[in-house]
Amino acid sequence: MTTVAGLVPYLGGALAAGGLAVAATRRRELMVRWCVWALGVPVVTAAFWFGPPGIAVLAAVVGVVAVAEYGGLLSLGAVDRVLLGAAVVGLVLTVWLAPGEVLRVAAVGALAIAGAPLLSGDAEHGLRRLTAGLLGLVWLGVLAGLVSMGALGLVLFVAVSIADIVAYAAGRRLGGPRLSPLSPAKRWSGTLAGAAAGLGTLAVLSSLTWQTALAVAVGGPLGDLLESMVKRGAHAKDAGRWLPGSGGLLDRIDSLLVALAVVLVLG
Numbered sequence: 001m002t003t004v005a006g007l008v009p010y011l012g013g014a015l016a017a018g019g020l021a022v023a024a025t026r027r028r029e030l031m032v033r034w035c036v037w038a039l040g041v042p043v044v045t046a047a048f049w050f051g052p053p054g055i056a057v058l059a060a061v062v063g064v065v066a067v068a069e070y071g072g073l074l075s076l077g078a079v080d081r082v083l084l085g086a087a088v089v090g091l092v093l094t095v096w097l098a099p100g101e102v103l104r105v106a107a108v109g110a111l112a113i114a115g116a117p118l119l120s121g122d123a124e125h126g127l128r129r130l131t132a133g134l135l136g137l138v139w140l141g142v143l144a145g146l147v148s149m150g151a152l153g154l155v156l157f158v159a160v161s162i163a164d165i166v167a168y169a170a171g172r173r174l175g176g177p178r179l180s181p182l183s184p185a186k187r188w189s190g191t192l193a194g195a196a197a198g199l200g201t202l203a204v205l206s207s208l209t210w211q212t213a214l215a216v217a218v219g220g221p222l223g224d225l226l227e228s229m230v231k232r233g234a235h236a237k238d239a240g241r242w243l244p245g246s247g248g249l250l251d252r253i254d255s256l257l258v259a260l261a262v263v264l265v266l267g
Contacts, residue, residue, distance in 0.1 A: 167194025223258030
């Protein structure tokens with residue numbers, strides 16, 4: 001399996017090739033997105049370079065931002081967001097410092113999230129708060145798996161990102177049947193082309209197994225649809241507006257989250 005150091009030339013080459021392709025299109029939106037990638041990829045790579053401590057810090061920061069965006073989409077109150085954020089960060093730190101206690105910490109986090117609406121006697125919105133909080137813990141808590149995966153987590157990030165880009169471009173060009181009513185712009189043609197590109201990326205990076213193949217080809221698209229379902233329920237186009245050309249952070253990691261979950265379950 002490719003190491004973090006071994007990934008650096010591929011990441012640099014991909015950014016350079018992507019920059020040239022984007023420049024050729026002369027589309028401002030794509031140029032802005034490429035600039036965000038050019039700033040973000042070195043930061044992510046550096047975190048993985050430092051091993052578990054760096055990955056834990058990265059996963060914790062990403063988790064807090066993702067919880068804030070997720071809480072905003074589902075109109076969760078401050079108490080619910082704090083409890084969910086603390087549970088996600090707690091899982092990340094536990095995988096790093098005390099991996100044998102992960103189930104215990106996850107259970108404590110779930111109880112705390114469930115206890116907030118129960119103890120406050122929220123009969124009107126309690127069920128929504130409870131289900132939203134537990135879904136958030138399961139969905140965003142998989143970020144903790146990055147700490148134990150090491151370089152494989154970075155490989156998945158690269159493969160899923162390339163699959164997403166190819167799926168977007170191929171779907172627009174090839175057309176065909178829609179993948180799901182949850183995301184009318186996505187086509188089966190683009191999804192299959194993206195899966196092929198993702199599997200090719202895994203093969204080039206010496207990380208192609210049946211688990212990673214399912215994670216990228218199936219988990220990635222399902223993760224995108226999951227976020228689309230959440231956003232449609234919230235009547236929102238993006239999870240946030242602070243990331244230029246990309247909406248929010250959750251919009252960028254939705255596919256990765258379910259891909260990580262597939263690898264964790266099967267691995």
